[in-house]
Amino acid sequence: MKLKTPIYSFVLFISIVLLTSWSGSKNPRMNLLDEVILPKPVSVTASGSSFELNANTKIFVNGKSVALLKTGHYLANLIKPATGFDLKVTSTSKKPNSNYIYLAISSLGPEFGNEGYKLRIDEKDVSIIANSPEGIFRGIQTLRQILPKEIEASAQQQKSWLIATGEILDYPQYGYRGAMLDVARHFFNVGDVKKYIGMLAAYKLNVLHLHLTDDQGWRIEIKSWPNLTEHGGSTEIGGGKGGFYTQEEYKEIVRYAQDRYITIIPEIDMPGHTNAALASYPELNCDGKAPELYTGNKVGFSTFCTHKESTYQFVGDVIRELAEITPGLYLHIGGDESHVTQLEDYIPFINRVQDIVLANGKKMIGWDEIAHADIKTNTIVQFWVRLENAQKGVTKKAKVILSPANKTYLDMKYDSITELGLKWAGFIEVESAYNWDPSALIPGITKKDILGIESPLWTETITNMTELEFMVFPRIIGHAEIGWTSDSLRDWDDYKVRLKKHSDRLKIKGINYYAPDVIFKAEF
Numbered sequence: 440m441k442l443k444t445p446i447y448s449f450v451l452f453i454s455i456v457l458l459t460s461w462s463g464s465k466n467p468r469m470n471l472l473d474e475v476i477l478p479k480p481v482s483v484t485a486s487g488s489s490f491e492l493n494a495n496t497k498i499f500v501n502g503k504s505v506a507l508l509k510t511g512h513y514l515a516n517l518i519k520p521a522t523g524f525d526l527k528v529t530s531t532s533k534k535p536n537s538n539y540i541y542l543a544i545s546s547l548g549p550e551f552g553n554e555g556y557k558l559r560i561d562e563k564d565v566s567i568i569a570n571s572p573e574g575i576f577r578g579i580q581t582l583r584q585i586l587p588k589e590i591e592a593s594a595q596q597q598k599s600w601l602i603a604t605g606e607i608l609d610y611p612q613y614g615y616r617g618a619m620l621d622v623a624r625h626f627f628n629v630g631d632v633k634k635y636i637g638m639l640a641a642y643k644l645n646v647l648h649l650h651l652t653d654d655q656g657w658r659i660e661i662k663s664w665p666n667l668t669e670h671g672g673s674t675e676i677g678g679g680k681g682g683f684y685t686q687e688e689y690k691e692i693v694r695y696a697q698d699r700y701i702t703i704i705p706e707i708d709m710p711g712h713t714n715a716a717l718a719s720y721p722e723l724n725c726d727g728k729a730p731e732l733y734t735g736n737k738v739g740f741s742t743f744c745t746h747k748e749s750t751y752q753f754v755g756d757v758i759r760e761l762a763e764i765t766p767g768l769y770l771h772i773g774g775d776e777s778h779v780t781q782l783e784d785y786i787p788f789i790n791r792v793q794d795i796v797l798a799n800g801k802k803m804i805g806w807d808e809i810a811h812a813d814i815k816t817n818t819i820v821q822f823w824v825r826l827e828n829a830q831k832g833v834t835k836k837a838k839v840i841l842s843p844a845n846k847t848y849l850d851m852k853y854d855s856i857t858e859l860g861l862k863w864a865g866f867i868e869v870e871s872a873y874n875w876d877p878s879a880l881i882p883g884i885t886k887k888d889i890l891g892i893e894s895p896l897w898t899e900t901i902t903n904m905t906e907l908e909f910m911v912f913p914r915i916i917g918h919a920e921i922g923w924t925s926d927s928l929r930d931w932d933d934y935k936v937r938l939k940k941h942s943d944r945l946k947i948k949g950i951n952y953y954a955p956d957v958i959f960k961a962e963f
């Protein structure tokens with residue numbers, strides 16, 4: 440065809456443009472801004488179309504990183520149950536033309552750190568780019584939330600797996616975003632702990648602190664002091680049979696968490712909260728007599744004998760064995776509620792324990808009472824109840840983890856009719872758990888002093904996963920957002936709408952969450 444006039448060329452040009460855009464838009468139109476992502480990302484830009492995940496989609500990993508390949512397989516396994524797709528994971532340098540999910544390490548700005556990522560969804564492919572495999576893993580959790588909610592089903596679903604196109608840029612405001620599980624008051628087995636880790640990973644948490652010892656039970660095998668678990672692990676609150684993790688089982692938990700970029704922080708609580716140890720070894724008591732095992736829920740009545748040299752031999756063995764099986768940087772030594780230890784005994788005890796932890800190549804974390812001791816600048820104070828302890832810690836140049844009991848304690852009842860839980864720190868409704876800013880919590884403590892936040896679940900009244908889920912969800916999702924999303928992007932009225940929408944996913948996951956009508960039956 441010979442084009443005679445400019446008007447013909449113009450018409451042809453327009454037709455080509457229209458044809459191209461028409462053929463390109465065969466994918467259903469979707470708006471990425473309609474999707475709920477918890478915690479809320481730094482920025483979301485929508486481009487109005489969709490990508491369809493299907494049985495031929497490939498997961499394509501750039502480079503030879505073993506960690507990245509593993510994360511690619513994690514994604515394939517995540518997608519498989521609900522879709523039935525057995526997605527191939529490859530690390531060749533030849534990218535397919537289309538229909539792939541691309542995972543790649545590439546340098547993003549410093550604000551992205553280790554955990555930030557850029558997730559881009561185009562009509563033909565999806566890519567997650569990050570500075571490290573950890574960032575890719577966090578990005579996968581976002582991808583998961585923008586897939587149809589049925590992706591959370593454990594059995595195969597018949598549907599098309601469309602994802603809205605656009606770009607998400609994201610990174611956390613705090614580097615430490617944790618949960619704590621008390622496995623001492625009631626024991627939770629390896630399977631339960633793994634299940635919990637899986638739930639935490641979905642909201643980009645990166646720490647699980649295990650409260651391994653208390654008056655009612657010692658839950659970690661120490662080979663040089665076997666009676667700790669033989670005897671000290673044999674019961675729990677209410678007189679049940681208790682239990683403990685062998686070192687091999689603990690390592691299995693650590694590995695499972697590592698694959699989800701979650702650090703396990705083990706806690707051996709001392710010098711108080713030690714009845715289970717005192718009952719197992721008489722020499723740890725000042726009078727040389729072992730007390731009975733304890734199955735009640737009182738606190739503050741036990742203490743190691745801080746004057747005896749043998750106590751430090753014991754602590755040295757426990758910390759050494761624990762450090763050997765803990766790849767994470769931190770060991771938690773408790774230090775709370777030592778009501779029957781005199782302050783003049785408590786301070787030198789904590790000082791010596793700190794030296795032992797440091798000599799084993801770890802940093803020490805303790806509950807806020809440890810701020811009374813001569814803490815080093817790399818020791819971390821976990822605030823739970825006394826503002827002045829946290830402030831004292833910061834004066835000593837320690838960083839703090841925020842676990843305000845009246846905001847983050849997941850064992851506090853929601854309201855006066857919650858059957859489970861305690862209420863000494865007050866009721867914590869979903870709104871109260873969400874509606875606070877870490878850097879405005881304690882006078883004199885600013886963002887630079889704060890490592891992050893942690894949500895403890897003490898288990899005096901919590902005996903199984905159904906009960907755990909009810910106390911944890913949905914409050915922990917709010918805590919995850921406080922830790923990740925900058926204060927300026929957070930707002931309760933916006934959050935409650937997103938949470939309600941997100942609850943469809945909790946239902947499909949089978950999580951037993953608390954669902955007050957004011958949020959979950961409201962018309963927003």
Ligand code: ACM
Nearest residue numbers: 775776806823844
């Ligand atoms: C604590 O709740 N005793 C740290």
